[in-house]
Amino acid sequence: MEFYQMPMFNKVLVKDIEKSEKWYEKTLGFKSVFKFRNDKNEVLMNHLRVEKYQDLMLISSDDFEVGNSIYLNILINDIEDKAQSISQKFVVSPLEELPWNAKEMTIKDPDGHLITLTQSNISDADFEKLMNQTSKEF
Incomplete structure (x- = not known):
């Protein structure tokens, strides 16, 4: 996968990051580029991409x-x-x-x-x- 600085992207707060990742992959064809994990190995952020410059950052949150x-x-x-x-x-x-x-x-x-x-x-x-x-x- 190609890596580059993104000129613009969207951060999307989600309650269940694994469920959301699967939905974006199955429904729209996104693929995970990078997952940021905490010290407990829980995914806090998942960078998804469907095409070049079509990136989303799923951010785990219960408060939105x-x-x-x-x-x-x-x-x-x-x-x-x-x-x-x-x-x-x-x-x-x-x-x-x-x-x-x-x-x-x-x-x-x-x-x-x-x-x-x-x-x-x-x-x-x-x-x-x-x-x-x-x-x-x-």
């Missing part, structure tokens, strides 16, 4: 509240397959085509953190053209 004002957003390539494989109990908003050239669905993890999965409907080259055109108009 989950809100609805911040969503993790993950760009994926196989959203229709992924949508079929995610248990309905985790789906907040089903897969839909949105006007900003994307297919998206929102799910929640076992602690209730909101995650939007996004797949672009256009190629990188077309996206660059669209952004250049749009920035001229606005």
Whole structure:
């Protein structure tokens, strides 16, 4: 696995770090990069990655509240397959085509953190053209 300094990442407080790790691995394909353990060998932090620059740090905690004002957003390539494989109990908003050239669905993890999965409907080259055109108009 490649190691690099991350320009941005999310820390996610979770009640059961092992359960959360398994959920992120099974549901979204994340893999553990590094686990930080205390002197009792308990995992306090688990650094997960699904793709380059798509990193999460799961932090074990019993003292947090989950809100609805911040969503993790993950760009994926196989959203229709992924949508079929995610248990309905985790789906907040089903897969839909949105006007900003994307297919998206929102799910929640076992602690209730909101995650939007996004797949672009256009190629990188077309996206660059669209952004250049749009920035001229606005």
